[in-house]
Amino acid sequence: MNFAAFPGRHGRLVVLCGLSLLLHLLVIALIDMRITEPPPFDGVPGLAVRLVEPAPSAPAPVPGPAPAAEPALSAPTPALTPIEQGPSTAAPAAAPLPATPAEGAEPVQMPSRYRVTVPPSVTLSYEVRTAVGPEGEARLAWETDGVQYRLALDGIAGSIESEGGTDDAGLAPTRASYRQGLGRAGIAFDRERATIVLESLGRSLRDMPGSQDGATVLMQLSGIGLADPDQLQDTVEIYVARASGAAVERYRVLGKEQLATPLGAMEALRLARVAQPGELLMEVWLAPGQGWLPVQLRTTAPDGSTRTQALKGIQRVPAG
Structure with a gap:
């Protein structure tokens, strides 16, 4: 065995170990220097990066209940209260009216529907009298084919001409004309738009079935x-359009009476239109034995004076 070579190899191993140790120390020193003295970023310190993170007071919106700070928006009168309570009653019935309401009229409720059978064509003639005595004559001319109609009334209720048809609520006027002095005032019923046009006044009112x-x-x-x-x-209750406006007219049923007319005695049902103070009171007598036709009308003025038109003749049109 050559022992002379051992020291040489051992020496080289010691040298390599020393170099390795020295290299490790140098690496450790470099790492320590990078940790203790990091090179600065250009113009912005490291903490500036954290400023772009979302602030706690403004979190990203997420579905679910409102954040705790939301109650600060509440007030004694919440902003949604008017919407929850609905529209103002100045425009009746839930939605704004398509037309101007009648003068001084309160929002009205649609009258109940009635079953109606169209009366056959007939002409009625009346005698008009006051408390003093006879005053003249009146006339009601009704012409219909069961679907369309024409009507002319001239008497104590006024001079009115009307034409139209029928629908599921009974008679359905399309036009009416009222005599006023030397002229006439027209009204038109627009059934599709649910409006009544007072042509002489240039106004539109709400229509109802x-x-x-x-x-x-x-x-x-x-x-x-x-x-x-x-x-x-x-x-x-019936919604009636007249030359000056439209309103629900209420006729109280007062009961049956034995009525004396120029045409003879007949049983009739008496109805009285409810009148406001200062208004003309209108009464109507319908005779079951005469097809429920209006055989007598009477008006009573605020001063108590009366005018009555009583049936004196019936001219019926033969069927077919």
């Missing part, structure tokens, strides 16, 4: 009696 004019209201009452007399109890 079953609406009538000042002449057809008489024949509508007759048709209600023809369809089912039991409907004529307590109060009958």
